[in-house]
Amino acid sequence: MVAILQDPVRRAVYEYVAAQGREVGRGEVAEAVGAQRTLAAFHLDRLVEAGLLEAGFRRLTDRTGPGSGRPAKVYRRAAGEWQVSVPARDYRTLALVLAEVVELLGGDERAEEAARRAGTRLAEPGEDLAGLLRRRGYEPYEEEGRLRLRNCPFHVLAGEHPMLVCSMNLALCQGMLEGSGEEGVTARMDPRPGECCVAFF
Amino acid sequence: MTMHLAQMNVGHLRAPTDSPELADFMAGLEPINALAESSPGFVWRLKGGDDPQDTVQHDYGDHLLINFSVWESRETLWDFAYRTVHLEFLRRRREWFLRMAEPYTVMWWIPAGYVPTLEEGMERLALLRGEGPTPAAFTFKDFHEAPGPAGDLHDAPEPAGGRR
Numbered sequence: 001m002v003a004i005l006q007d008p009v010r011r012a013v014y015e016y017v018a019a020q021g022r023e024v025g026r027g028e029v030a031e032a033v034g035a036q037r038t039l040a041a042f043h044l045d046r047l048v049e050a051g052l053l054e055a056g057f058r059r060l061t062d063r064t065g066p067g068s069g070r071p072a073k074v075y076r077r078a079a080g081e082w083q084v085s086v087p088a089r090d091y092r093t094l095a096l097v098l099a100e101v102v103e104l105l106g107g108d109e110r111a112e113e114a115a116r117r118a119g120t121r122l123a124e125p126g127e128d129l130a131g132l133l134r135r136r137g138y139e140p141y142e143e144e145g146r147l148r149l150r151n152c153p154f155h156v157l158a159g160e161h162p163m164l165v166c167s168m169n170l171a172l173c174q175g176m177l178e179g180s181g182e183e184g185v186t187a188r189m190d191p192r193p194g195e196c197c198v199a200f201f
Numbered sequence: 202m203t204m205h206l207a208q209m210n211v212g213h214l215r216a217p218t219d220s221p222e223l224a225d226f227m228a229g230l231e232p233i234n235a236l237a238e239s240s241p242g243f244v245w246r247l248k249g250g251d252d253p254q255d256t257v258q259h260d261y262g263d264h265l266l267i268n269f270s271v272w273e274s275r276e277t278l279w280d281f282a283y284r285t286v287h288l289e290f291l292r293r294r295r296e297w298f299l300r301m302a303e304p305y306t307v308m309w310w311i312p313a314g315y316v317p318t319l320e321e322g323m324e325r326l327a328l329l330r331g332e333g334p335t336p337a338a339f340t341f342k343d344f345h346e347a348p349g350p351a352g353d354l355h356d357a358p359e360p361a362g363g364r365r
Binding site for chain 2: 106108109160162163166167170188189190191192193194197
């Protein structure tokens with residue numbers, strides 16, 4: 001899995017597709033990464049074989065009927081997730097157990113406080129918030145003056161314990177904002193299907 | 202047969218619905234209910250009356266708020282509950298509801314078009330509390346898929362409500 005993304009062009013192809021949050025065609029990817037269409041197509045299909053992308057067919061123009069051409073092959077990021085750890089580490093199992101314990105003990109408010117403190121420690125004063133979020137895997141992007149987050153770094157945990165994990169994530173984001181010292185912005189719950197639950201207004 | 206997902210949850214309010222403590226919650230009912238009704242996969246919800254702030258009336262105790270709705274699938278219910286502004290409502294639940302030691306939310310499958318009753322919902326919740334999650338009463342965390350097309354329904358209890 002690590003080797004699959006070693007080639008710089010292929011990595012750029014993957015990162016471009018992942019960052020769009022929608023289906024993209026071969027021509028668009030080739031243009032975005034500055035590669036020949038056939039080379040982009042080769043990397044796209046290798047990424048599909050490796051399970052990192054999913055492919056489908058769709059008409060990229062509004063024209064239909066005879067003469068509109070056959071549907072184009074389009075790509076989007078695959079839903080599955082991959083973890084690489086050498087030597088083997090398994091933080092996820094323990095995190096799931098701990099989340100269950102917090103819920104059994106009714107300790108969600110304490111968990112949020114701890115997440116907020118942890119967030120504060122993650123940020124350097126004066127640090128660029130979007131850069132920090134990008135490094136933490138949130139995949140931030142701007143939309144209508146808001147900073148939105150395409151990826152939930154705690155996806156599996158949020159699926160098992162959504163109220164606890166999303167509340168902790170909001171507290172973590174509020175902590176990072178506080179730690180960075182960025183002013184005039186607040187972190188709020190603004191979830192969408194398939195994205196992170198927090199946005200910065 | 203197409204199956205739909207019924208869900209019911211109950212909560213013990215910290216204060217009467219007309220108290221200042223509950224003001225934010227009551228003010229949110231209308232937009233949240235409107236959002237639910239316009240969400241993909243929404244089928245039905247039990248209404249307390251014509252006023253958007255009317256809550257479900259029942260004989261199961263004072264200050265018990267009941268939420269009861271039917272959805273096309275697990276995914277559509279999940280996306281409404283956790284992937285809309287409803288999540289912010291859930292996050293603030295401690296301000297309005299007492300902590301509950303026993304399960305307070307239950308789901309089960311019903312044939313599409315069937316309208317479940319409040320009594321049936323309370324029975325399913327009692328079943329979940331008594332026996333833990335089963336195909337007849339379960340939760341998001343211990344989810345059971347809809348029964349298959351043939352035969353599997355024969356063992357299901359006769360529904361207590363009427364057809365729409």
